[in-house]
Amino acid sequence: MDILLTLGLxxxxxxxxxxxxxxxxxxxxxxxxxxxxxxxxxxxNLIQNDLSIELLAHLGVLLLMFIAGVESDLRIxxxxxxxxxxxxxxxxxVPFATFFxxxxxxxxxxxxxxxxxxxxxATSLSITIQVLKELNFMQTKxxxxxxxxxxxDDIIVVIMxxxxxxxxxxDTTTADILPFLLKNVLFFxxxxxxxxxxxxxxxxxxxxxxxxxxxVAFSLILVFFLSYxxxxxGMSDIIGAFFAGILISQTTFAENVEHKVTSITLSMFAPxxxxxxxxxxxxxxxxxxxxxxIIFSILAVLSKFVGGFLGGKADKFNNSSSAIIGAxxxxxxxxxxxxxxxxxxxxxxxxxxxxxxxLVIIFTTVVAPILLKFTISKHASKTEEVSExxxxxxxxxx
Numbered sequence: 001m002d003i004l005l006t007l008g009l010x011x012x013x014x015x016x017x018x019x020x021x022x023x024x025x026x027x028x029x030x031x032x033x034x035x036x037x038x039x040x041x042x043x044x045n046l047i048q049n050d051l052s053i054e055l056l057a058h059l060g061v062l063l064l065m066f067i068a069g070v071e072s073d074l075r076i077x078x079x080x081x082x083x084x085x086x087x088x089x090x091x092x093x094v095p096f097a098t099f100f101x102x103x104x105x106x107x108x109x110x111x112x113x114x115x116x117x118x119x120x121x122a123t124s125l126s127i128t129i130q131v132l133k134e135l136n137f138m139q140t141k142x143x144x145x146x147x148x149x150x151x152x153d154d155i156i157v158v159i160m161x162x163x164x165x166x167x168x169x170x171d172t173t174t175a176d177i178l179p180f181l182l183k184n185v186l187f188f189x190x191x192x193x194x195x196x197x198x199x200x201x202x203x204x205x206x207x208x209x210x211x212x213x214x215x216v217a218f219s220l221i222l223v224f225f226l227s228y229x230x231x232x233x234g235m236s237d238i239i240g241a242f243f244a245g246i247l248i249s250q251t252t253f254a255e256n257v258e259h260k261v262t263s264i265t266l267s268m269f270a271p272x273x274x275x276x277x278x279x280x281x282x283x284x285x286x287x288x289x290x291x292x293x294i295i296f297s298i299l300a301v302l303s304k305f306v307g308g309f310l311g312g313k314a315d316k317f318n319n320s321s322s323a324i325i326g327a328x329x330x331x332x333x334x335x336x337x338x339x340x341x342x343x344x345x346x347x348x349x350x351x352x353x354x355x356x357x358x359l360v361i362i363f364t365t366v367v368a369p370i371l372l373k374f375t376i377s378k379h380a381s382k383t384e385e386v387s388e389x390x391x392x393x394x395x396x397x398x
Contacts, residue, residue, distance in 0.1 A: 003052045007272070010047070013039065014271035027124075027365055029333060032271050033358070036278020049279040053272065060273030061338050062241040063265040066223050068335070069245020070258045072151040076144055084148025087311030091149055091329045092121040092156045094307030098299055106292055108353075111168040115348040118160055119340055119357060120300055123153040124333025124365070131369045132328070135376050142312075142321050146328040149311065154335060158242050161339065162235050168348070183233050191226075195247040203251055215253040216260050222247065238338060270334075277337055280344060281358055282351045289356040296356070297363045301371070304329045304364075320379040327375040331368030332361045 001009075017031030039046040047053075077084060096117040103113035128150055129138070137143045162184055206214050223244040230240030248254050286293075305326035312322025340357050343349040349357065 001047060006047055006053070007056075007268075009039070010035075010271055010275050011268060014275060025369070027331070027333065027369060029274060029337075030362060030365055032274035033278055033337075033362055033365075036275035037281050037283075038278070039275065040279040040281060042278075042281050042283040047275070047279060049276060053276055053279070056269060057273040057276035057341075060265065060269035060271075061238055061341070062223060062227055063261060063269050064273065064334050064338065065238045065241040066219070066245040066248075067258065067262055067265060068154055069242045069247075070249045070254055070261075072154070072246055072249055074246075074250060076148050077151060080141075080145050080148045083145050083311075083315035084152055086314050087145060087149035087308060087325060087329075088152030088156060090311040090314070091123060091153050091304060091307040092160070094310070095300070095303035096121040096160075098303040099296070102295065102299055112348055112353070114164050114168060115339070115343045116353075116357070118157060118164060119336050119343065119361075120296075120303065120332065121153075121160070122157050122332050122335035122339060123150050123304070123329045124331040124335060124368075128328045128331060128368075128372070131372045131376075135373065137324075137376055142317065142324055145312075145315065146325055149308070149325070150329065153329070154242070157335065157339075158239050161342075162239055165236060165346075166234065184235070187230065187233060187235065191243050191247070195250065199247050199251070203253075213260070215257050219244070219248050219257045219261065236342065238342070273341075274337070277341060277358060280341070280351075281355045283355060286352065286355055286359075289352055293356050293359055296360045300332070300360055300364045301330055301367055305371075320375070320382050323375045324372070324379055327368070327372040330364055330371055332364050336361050 013035045014032040017035045018028035019031070021028050021031035021034075038044055041048065098117075099120045100113045100117035103116045104110075108116065128146060132138045132143050132146065138147075163181075166181070166184070202218065206218060211217070223241050226240035226244045227237035228240070231237040248257055251257075305323075308326035308329040309322045312325040313319075317325065337358070340349070340354060340361065344351070344354045
């Protein structure tokens with residue numbers, strides 16, 4: 001099929017499917033994923049994955065990671081850093097350890113088990129924020145810590161991804177690990193110094209330049225340069241894109257850039273990426289992984305919920321607030337799908353495992369907003385009961 005016709009078809013079908021998903025109370029990404037499966041080789045075979053689709057999908061990944069970085073509000077992190085860090089760490093480490101052990105029990109290799117653990121350590125910030133906004137829960141203390149934890153969750157997963165890619169690299173020996181770690185440390189030092197000293201100077205220079213969309217252009221230049229740098233030193237390029245977003249998040253034009261880049265990403269590049277996930281899906285032989293899909297789906301919900309709940313309790317929240325925090329971390333969404341695609345391209349997971357993991361991610365993406373709405377509603381009803389009891393006691397005393 002002609003690439004222009006293919007792109008038009010992908011955007012049309014994903015937007016229709018996204019609309020249906022939203023009307024059903026589901027995250028829009030579910031619609032795009034299902035369209036990818038339907039138009040791919042597993043069902044109707046209307047669209048085949050080729051170099052053009054792969055290139056545009058890869059740009060979609062980089063831009064999604066950039067947006068995740070821009071959405072990382074460092075002010076919230078600073079204000080609630082300690083509780084967010086505790087919750088974020090437990091929200092990553094509990095599912096990481098759970099899925100590492102479960103994967104080993106399913107006889108997967110050490111490398112595959114590490115990568116699967118990392119996939120399920122990820123959290124979807126966009127889906128969580130969507131539900132929190134809908135229920136007017138963003139401005140609460142729990143909401144602030146949830147956002148902070150989800151941001152740190154992404155940063156922790158990105159750092160762990162880099163370490164795992166270095167450690168499991170077949171060309172890496174024990175003697176090579178220290179140089180790899182040193183390069184990683186130098187990369188992050190470079191990012192810090194570049195963001196502290198160079199970016200502010202470049203932003204000032206931009207003030208004297210009169211060209212169309214200079215802020216967006218500067219941001220995209222930073223995305224591609226840092227992605228290239230990360231790739232050159234042996235890291236994943238998506239790490240560079242993520243930290244480009246972190247740097248832009250601290251500029252005065254961050255909100256404007258986020259709005260414009262998000263607009264083009266969600267209208268074109270993200271749909272292509274999510275459809276490409278479905279195009280790589282092979283459903284043949286999926287029945288042999290049925291027990292794994294069921295067990296992993298249960299563990300995917302429980303491990304994140306437990307990690308977040310323990311984080312809430314460690315931060316001195318009551319059970320209902322801790323349950324909200326736990327439920328808020330359940331959705332894996334975009335970050336996990338990016339990691340799954342990376343795992344397939346780098347040979348950490350095979351086609352059958354790829355299909356199984358995508359289905360589990362779809363399950364968590366559907367279940368998470370339902371679970372989060374339920375826990376917030378339950379928390380609200382308990383809060384009302386306490387308020388009524390306090391009011392009645394006050395009346396009696398009066």
